[in-house]
Amino acid sequence: MLGAGVIVGSFYGLAPLYASQQGLSTEQVGLFMGCCIFAGLLVQWPLGWLSDRYDRALLIRSFALCLAVAALPLAIMPSVPLEVLFVAGFLCSLVQFCLYPLAVAFSNDHVESDRRVSLTAMLLVTYGVGASIGPLLAGVVMKTFGNQMLYAFFSLCALILVWRIRPKAVTNLHQVDDAPLHHVAMPDSMSSSPLVAALDPRVDEQDVQDQMQTAPAEPAPEPAPVPDAPAAEPEPPVHPDPDDHPHDLSRARP
Secondary structure (H helix, E strand, O other): OHHHHHHHHHHHHHHHHHHHHOOOOHHHHHHHHHHHHHHHHHOHHHHHHHHOOOOHHHHHHHHHHHHHHHOHHHHHOOOOOHHHHHHHHHHHHHHHOOHHHHHHHHHHOOOOHHHHHHHHHHHHHHHHHHHHHHHHHHHHHHHHHOOOHHHHHHHHHHHHHHHHOOOOOOOOOOOOOOOOOOOOOOOOOOOOOHHHHHHOOOOOHHHHHHHHHHOOOOOOOOOOOOOOOOOOOOOOOOOOOHHHOOOOHHHOOO
16 A cells, blocks of 8 residues: 555656656647546456456556556667657556555454544545655655656556565465455435445345335325414504694694
8 A cells, every 4th residue: 555655656756747748738748647547547448357257366466567668668778759658657657556445455354343434534644644755765766867857757666566565475364255346336315225334345235125024114294283373353444633733734723
């Protein structure tokens, strides 16, 4: 998770600077960043399919190795043609945005369900630390050796991940019984249907149906009667006294 934060944080912080120093205009820098982020969006669905069917530690190692190889052209060439820059940047982003979700899924495979909220907090803190120190380190490297060292930094971090997640280091000693946890699409509102609990893989669907059949339907509470307001009594008409207006000529007697 720390490595994913270092790589992704450095990308968001310094990739626009790298593209600008490659001679791209402001509009082209925006297109380059949009192309790279779109690659990260595009890979999420097939990544989920792969994550549910193959070993996640092996996938992290494989994607990190692919990132190390894909970043080499941009790390070696000080000046890159526009077409090569977009294609290589797209491929690098395609694999670098796989590291964070795979790390989250792999971590949840090794913790009990009642501790996953605490695990999420730790993962976010670790990712944030990596995203904070990554641009600092990559910025120093770019200033010292040139702007192309940004992708050399990505390649180096990816190789460290390949070394850290080697098969001997991943023992699966604390892996939970129901691992790997599969992704389940959930609705955005938990009150949409009483069968929403059946989407949870930890809940037996038959138990949910039995509970729905045996649970008595609660009648809706009747609204409280509103007391009738007392009818207002009509006020007697007020007739003005002519003597009260001695100066009113229209009421003067002949």
